[in-house]
Amino acid sequence: MNVIWARSLAVLILIAIGTLAMYLTVSPQAALGLACGVLMALLLYYLYQINRLWKVLDAPAYGDIPSALGLWGEVYYRLHRLVKRWRMQVLQVEQQHTRFIQAIQASPNGVLMLDDADQIEWCNEVAELHFGLNARRDVRQRITHLIRRPEFVQYLMLQRYDEPLQMRDMGEHKQNVIAVQVLPYGDNRKLVLTQDITKLENTEAMRRDFVANVSHELKTPLTVLTGFLETMRDLPVSPEDQRRYVDMMLTQSMRMQHIVEDLLALAKLESDMQPPSQDRIDIAAVVQHLVHDAEALSQGRHAIDTEIDPTVGIRGTHSELMSAFGNLVTNAIRYTPAGGRICICLDWQHGHAVFAVKDTGLGIDAEHIPRLTERFYRVDRSRSRDTGGTGLGLAIVKHVLSRHHAELRISSEVGKGSVFRVVFPTDRSVRQ
Numbered sequence: 195m196n197v198i199w200a201r202s203l204a205v206l207i208l209i210a211i212g213t214l215a216m217y218l219t220v221s222p223q224a225a226l227g228l229a230c231g232v233l234m235a236l237l238l239y240y241l242y243q244i245n246r247l248w249k250v251l252d253a254p255a256y257g258d259i260p261s262a263l264g265l266w267g268e269v270y271y272r273l274h275r276l277v278k279r280w281r282m283q284v285l286q287v288e289q290q291h292t293r294f295i296q297a298i299q300a301s302p303n304g305v306l307m308l309d310d311a312d313q314i315e316w317c318n319e320v321a322e323l324h325f326g327l328n329a330r331r332d333v334r335q336r337i338t339h340l341i342r343r344p345e346f347v348q349y350l351m352l353q354r355y356d357e358p359l360q361m362r363d364m365g366e367h368k369q370n371v372i373a374v375q376v377l378p379y380g381d382n383r384k385l386v387l388t389q390d391i392t393k394l395e396n397t398e399a400m401r402r403d404f405v406a407n408v409s410h411e412l413k414t415p416l417t418v419l420t421g422f423l424e425t426m427r428d429l430p431v432s433p434e435d436q437r438r439y440v441d442m443m444l445t446q447s448m449r450m451q452h453i454v455e456d457l458l459a460l461a462k463l464e465s466d467m468q469p470p471s472q473d474r475i476d477i478a479a480v481v482q483h484l485v486h487d488a489e490a491l492s493q494g495r496h497a498i499d500t501e502i503d504p505t506v507g508i509r510g511t512h513s514e515l516m517s518a519f520g521n522l523v524t525n526a527i528r529y530t531p532a533g534g535r536i537c538i539c540l541d542w543q544h545g546h547a548v549f550a551v552k553d554t555g556l557g558i559d560a561e562h563i564p565r566l567t568e569r570f571y572r573v574d575r576s577r578s579r580d581t582g583g584t585g586l587g588l589a590i591v592k593h594v595l596s597r598h599h600a601e602l603r604i605s606s607e608v609g610k611g612s613v614f615r616v617v618f619p620t621d622r623s624v625r626q
């Protein structure tokens with residue numbers, strides 16, 4: 195028997211006992227009067243409590259649950275318990291929902307949900323950025339009314355979603371490449387995922403350019419070599435011509451060797467996971483070596499100076515830095531006409547060791563400066579090639595320096611000259 199029945203029965207038994215006592219002690223009429231009066235009071239009390247309960251149940255939101263004595267107290271207590279449990283469940287669901295939304299918002303990919311009529315139900319901030327949408331304003335709008343690009347409309351219509359769609363000129367600045375993948379779910383609903391693949395695309399473009407450049411760079415000397423070999427095979431050639439041809443073939447094969455050596459050096463730097471050494475570089479020996487090589491290359495056509503602060507030192511891998519500095523000095527000689535000055539400097543600036551190569555040469559136009567460290571990039575292709583350049587020198591320099599966390603700063607003025615500065619990080623800069 196539950197508590198309602200037990201309490202109701204107890205009340206009825208009490209009324210019955212009272213009525214019986216009245217019947218026995220006073221009179222049957224008095225007993226009847228008492229029974230009617232008590233039952234009427236009980237009915238009124240129940241009606242009052244039903245009215246309170248009705249108000250609680252009819253309220254738009256659950257307010258405070260009233261309290262009462264006895265049987266109604268039990269009813270309200272249970273109602274209170276039920277409401278508390280519901281509130282807890284609603285709270286849990288709300289928290290789960292919030293966490294779910296936060297997780298999707300934290301995703302680097304865009305997420306957009308479409309209903310069965312391709313209307314936007316919800317989207318995260320990344321999807322807003324990728325598609326240029328506004329989640330609040332555009333909700334319940336048909337997606338194809340907002341994104342009208344024919345390739346996207348067709349992709350949605352054709353319903354062939356096994357391959358993602360690539361969309362160019364997207365994002366805030368209309369410069370990104372976005373991969374869009376649609377995943378159907380539920381009753382004809384769609385989940386649209388977007389991913390910014392601009393970097394991936396750029397890397398792929400760089401790889402394609404690189405392969406094309408290598409092939410192009412090797413093709414020219416190979417064509418020259420083949421041409422001479424064919425001439426020597428098919429035509430009678432005088433001993434002097436033969437010697438001249440062999441010399442020219444040797445130049446071309448040395449050029450190819452130079453390219454391959456530079457490419458191997460780059461590959462080695464890229465694959466080397468070991469950080470450069472922290473050994474202190476013998477600056478005096480390095481500078482002596484650089485000056486010696488510069489003089490050999492210049493053959494007296496340039497004035498070569500040094501300005502070295504003897505208190506400044508550098509920590510790093512000797513061979514790598516030697517190759518980087520050597521490259522900068524070689525460039526200075528090659529791109530400075532005869533009579534120019536070249537200065538190899540080392541000084542201390544704001545807590546950093548700074549190595550610099552200054553020249554009074556051709557100079558470089560500002561538009562080329564950001565691209566100089568790209569592989570095979572040359573300002574004047576024919577001039578660089580004539581002087582034996584492959585366009586890989588500064589790419590190697592950049593790699594060596596980035597391994598040392600050093601920065602390459604280039605300042606230049608056309609017709610006046612250039613300064614290539616290498617700023618070493620504090621942990622690789624030493625001062626006595």
Ligand SMILES: Nc1ncnc2c1ncn2[C@@H]1O[C@H](COP(=O)(O)OP(=O)(O)OP(=O)(O)O)[C@@H](O)[C@H]1O
Pocket residue numbers: 456521525526529530553555556557558566567571572573574578579582583584585586587588589612
């Ligand atoms: N000191 C400089 N003065 C003027 N132009 C320069 C100087 N250093 C580099 N450049 C320009 O930058 C380009 C890229 O230089 P980089 O050293 O990468 O290639 P390179 O000298 O042509 O060939 P490599 O060094 O591989 O033999 C050069 O072709 C040249 O146009």
Ligand SMILES: [Mg+2]
Pocket residue numbers: 521524525583587588
């Ligand atoms: Mg060079």
